Structure formats: C-alpha cells, structure tokens
Amino acid sequence: MAAYGRRMEFAEDRPRWRQVHEVIVERIRAGEYPPRSRVPSTVALMGEFGIANVTAQKVLRQLRADGLIYTEVGMGSFVSGPSQPPES
Numbered sequence: 813m814a815a816y817g818r819r820m821e822f823a824e825d826r827p828r829w830r831q832v833h834e835v836i837v838e839r840i841r842a843g844e845y846p847p848r849s850r851v852p853s854t855v856a857l858m859g860e861f862g863i864a865n866v867t868a869q870k871v872l873r874q875l876r877a878d879g880l881i882y883t884e885v886g887m888g889s890f891v892s893g894p895s896q897p898p899e900s
Contacts, residue, residue, distance in 0.1 A: 829871050832861050833874050835861075848893050850890055851875070853889070872889055875889070
C-alpha cells in the first residue's frame with residue numbers, strides 16, 4: 813500500500829472512524845484499490861492515520877457492512893467486485 817507522508821488532521825465534529833472510512837471509500841471509488849485488491853489492515857490503518865486498533869476495526873467493519881469489502885480469514889480484506897467469493 814502507498815505510504816502517505818503525514819497523518820490526517822481530523823475534524824472535531826465527526827468521529828475519527830467515519831473520517832477514515834470516507835477516505836478509504838474515496839480510494840475505492842477512485843480505483844486506487846481496484847476490485848479484489850487488498851485494503852489496508854487494521855495495523856496499516858493505525859500507522860497511516862494514527863488511530864487506535866478499535867477505531868481501525870470499526871472502519872473495516874463498516875466497509876464490510878457497506879458491501880465494499882469482504883474478508884478472507886487468514887488472508888485479509890479485499891475490495892468487493894464482480895468475481896468476489898460468495899458471502900458465507
């Protein structure tokens with residue numbers, strides 16, 4: 813994944829998880845993370861955005877709930893696409 817030089821400055825009026833979620837959604841829509849590509853792990857999100865583990869987990873949980881990513885146990889989380897495996 814790309815390394816972004818400086819940490820995000822968070823707005824005080826919205827939860828941090830929501831702001832990070834918006835960044836990842838935008839990256840997916842822009843094609844930076846194409847279908848079936850791996851999205852950053854919780855550890856990577858923590859490092860890039862300077863957020864807590866629980867916050868990073870919430871971001872990934874919401875992306876799954878939105879149908880934008882799916883998780884393969886032991887492999888990581890990936891951008892949903894037309895050839896993704898069926899939900900189990």
